[in-house]
Amino acid sequence: MIPWEEIDRAKVPGHEGEIILLKRGSEFSIRTAGTELMNSRVHGSEDALAELTCRRIKQKSDIRILIGGLGMGYTLAATLEQSRPNTRIIVSELIPAVVRWNRKHLGHLARMPLDDSRVSVRKEDVANIIREKKSFWDAILLDVDNGPEGLTRKANDRLYSKSGLRTSFFALCPGGILAVWSSKEDQAFARRLKQCGFTTETITVRARKSGKGSRHTIWLAKKP
Ligand SMILES: C[S@@+](CC[C@H](N)C(=O)[O-])C[C@H]1O[C@@H](n2cnc3c(N)ncnc32)[C@H](O)[C@@H]1O
Known part of the structure; x- marks a missing residue:
């Protein structure tokens, strides 16, 4: 068995x-607080978050999508796959090292999604970006944590509180979708x-594309 090798860590x-990037052969793992946050081999539900949402977005000429949490870029890549050339996607990532890891070590896993001209990256808390605009986004996809109970960061709880959800509600266009990933x-x-x-x-979606693995939950919340 090839041992895990630490590539980098960041606050x-x-x-x-801290958040830690590890590699074992061609497999990558991102860990925090002794728990695996992401493994490069398991991304069925991260893909599903994008696929389920994009299928429900009303088609129009200028679609705007906000993704909270870059991680290993799988949700971003699946969103790009489902999107037209004129869709604008902002991906927000709180930890600058994660963006650096995607550019340097992880990009090939998800077909280099940060190189796509439809994508802009903002290295900041997605909560701040949601607060900036009213009736603006066609979809907000949140996979910033283990789910409504934050693991990476207690401050993420506010995204899932009533006041955080109302802020997302106001930030969405009518018919817009707030999609939230959770481990349970x-x-x-x-x-x-x-x-x-x-x-x-x-x-309920399975962790692996094959339909196997843990059961994860995705909420698709539509603004009427
Ligand atoms: C589980 S990963 C996302 C996985 C991603 N869906 C994928 O397909 O690889 C969670 C990511 O959200 C980031 N994050 C955590 N809190 C955040 C916040 N408040 N705003 C933006 N990004 C955040 C973490 O640094 C981490 O990169």
Whole structure:
């Protein structure tokens, strides 16, 4: 068995923890607080987050999509695959090292999505970007943590609170979709989405493309 080799580590802004990039042969792993946040071999549900959302976006000439959390770039790559040439995608990544890792070590895993001219990267908290605009985004895709209970960063909880969900609601165009990835079901969160005015679908997806692996949850919350 090839041992894991540490490639780099970085501090998580606003948190005591660190995030670590490891490599074993052609496999990569991003870990924090002793937990694997991402593994390059398992991205079925990260792809599904994009595919399920893009299928539901109303087709029009200028689509604007915000993705919170670059990770290994799989959600971004799947969004690009489903998008037309004039779609604009902003990907927000809190940890500058993750952007650097994508450019230097990880880009080939997801067909170099940062090189696509439809994509702009902002190295900052997605919560700040959501707050900037009203009725602007056709979709906001959030995969910044383990789900509504933050693991990387306690401050992410505000994205999933009622006030955070209302901010996303106002930032979306009518018919726009807030899509949220989670490692598990959370009925209280589904209720909060409804209380904030969204019509919500809760979808269970498997971690692996083959239909195997853990069950993850994706909420697709539509602004009527
Ligand atoms: C699980 S990974 C995302 C995986 C991604 N969907 C993919 O396909 O590879 C979570 C990412 O969100 C980033 N992140 C965490 N909190 C964030 C925030 N508040 N704003 C923007 N990015 C954040 C983390 O640094 C990490 O890169």
